[in-house]
Amino acid sequence: MFVLSRFINKHNLTDHFKDNALTYWHPLADEIVNWCQHQYQQHTPIFVGVNGCQGSGKSTLCQYLKQYLHNNYQLNVVCLSLDDFYLSSNERAKHGKSIHPLFATRGVPGTHNIPLLTHILNKLTALSERQELTLPQFDKLTDEPLAIDFCPKIAGKVDVVLFEGWCWGVAAQDDKQLTVPINRLEKHYDPLLVWRKTINQLLKQDYMPLYQQMHYWLMLKAPNFDCVYQWRLEQEQKMLTQYRAKSAKSLMTNKLLKAMSAEEVASFVEYFQRLTEHALIDLPPKMDKVFILNANREVIGVQSKTRKEQM
Numbered sequence: 001m002f003v004l005s006r007f008i009n010k011h012n013l014t015d016h017f018k019d020n021a022l023t024y025w026h027p028l029a030d031e032i033v034n035w036c037q038h039q040y041q042q043h044t045p046i047f048v049g050v051n052g053c054q055g056s057g058k059s060t061l062c063q064y065l066k067q068y069l070h071n072n073y074q075l076n077v078v079c080l081s082l083d084d085f086y087l088s089s090n091e092r093a094k095h096g097k098s099i100h101p102l103f104a105t106r107g108v109p110g111t112h113n114i115p116l117l118t119h120i121l122n123k124l125t126a127l128s129e130r131q132e133l134t135l136p137q138f139d140k141l142t143d144e145p146l147a148i149d150f151c152p153k154i155a156g157k158v159d160v161v162l163f164e165g166w167c168w169g170v171a172a173q174d175d176k177q178l179t180v181p182i183n184r185l186e187k188h189y190d191p192l193l194v195w196r197k198t199i200n201q202l203l204k205q206d207y208m209p210l211y212q213q214m215h216y217w218l219m220l221k222a223p224n225f226d227c228v229y230q231w232r233l234e235q236e237q238k239m240l241t242q243y244r245a246k247s248a249k250s251l252m253t254n255k256l257l258k259a260m261s262a263e264e265v266a267s268f269v270e271y272f273q274r275l276t277e278h279a280l281i282d283l284p285p286k287m288d289k290v291f292i293l294n295a296n297r298e299v300i301g302v303q304s305k306t307r308k309e310q311m
Contacts, residue, residue, distance in 0.1 A: 003071050007064055012238075016298050017060070024291060024299050025061065028218075029068045031289075035216055036075065036159060044125050045078075045157075047213055050164035051283055052220030053276045054269065055231025057297050058164035061220065065162060075159040078124060078135070082165025085112045086138045088145055100195040102185075106143065107271045109167060109202045114210075121161075121213055129156050141239055166272060169217055169286070170279045172203040182277070185270040196274070219287040225277050227295055233265045 004021055007013070036046050052058040059081060066077040086106045087095070095111070096104030103110050116136060123133050132155045137146045178196045181187040190196055222228065260268060284290045284303060292301035 003067060004064075007067060011060060011063075013060070016296055017057075017064075020297075020299050021064065024302065025064060026068065028289070029065050029072070032065070032069065032160060032216075033073055033075070045159055045161050046215050047121075047161045047163060049169050049211065049214035049217045050162060050220070051169040051217070051279060051287070052164070052166065053222045053225070053228050053231070053279070054166050054272060055228065055235045056220040056222055056293060058166075058220060062162040062164050066160075069160060076154075076156055077160040077162065078154055078158050080120070080135065080161060080163045082112065082117075082163070082168050083140070084136045084138045084145075085114075085117045086145065087111055087113055089143050099198055100190070102189055102195045102271070103198075105268075105271060107166075107268075108275070109199050109207055114206045118210065121210065124158050124161055125213075127154075127156070127158055131155070163214065167207075167275045167279065169211055169214075169219075169283060170203065170275050171208060171282060172200045173274075173278055175200070177278075182274045183270045185267070186274070199275075217287045217289075219279075219283055219290045221280065221284060221290050221292050222276075223293065223295055224280070225273055228269050228272065228276060229266055230295075231297075232269055233262060236260050236265055 004018060008017055032046070032048065035048075050058050050062060059079075062079040062081075066079050069075040069077050086092075089104075091113075092104045092106060092111055096102070099110070102108075105111070113136075120133070120135065127133055132153050134148060134151050134153050137151045138144070139146055175197075178193055178200060181190070186196065222231075285305075287303075288305050290303040291299045292303070294300050
């Protein structure tokens, strides 16, 4: 309980998280340990994919599971976020010029550094006791990857990798599903379907093969896409508060901050709408465990798969 209380205080969480942890996250962590026991004979870490829309609590859950598994089972756990593999603004701008202007904005498949992601996953599989590995980190308030000197390092053989992402695990859609624009962004800025079709092709080509490296899949399932705006707005405000707190304790400057206004958040989440809504329908039957959330991020139901199927 001390670990849980300290985590809640550190991250300014509510009693909702405490209730979720005691009822759902602790049993989930114990289940992950059982998964690990099946994997030990392979001498490689167990990879757990975690899907959930923006603001659903993926990162917080993974960080808590990491702490819980380390404190209670002495496991070496690594948390990865798909967000930390975003390309730099300059690289995205190049894609915006060569493919479609919407690729200049981070978020969708096509704005991630896939070679780096592949490299990190492969290195984690083979990391030995005496080896170190630097993990990438992306600063959303500067919209740039952190310099390598400021990125976190891990050392030693890894037991569990928790890999979370808003579109992690999402499969490509049927081509016919792309034809009707889902919102204002697609209607006005992608009338020829270039952006949508490219994303769909990249999912097939670059992302879906990587999903095969995950041994188990979890999903934090939002009630609907309408929650995403409010959750993403809360996330933006929380990031800004945390960044300013760090700045006050160091020589960091606020001059490069790019926190979004409410109006900008409303426009930004349109980039994520298609795949988020697709995930809410398509992913649950494929997941090993689905935690059904209400608008307050409280878990109100759990769905478990009795038989593992191929993604």
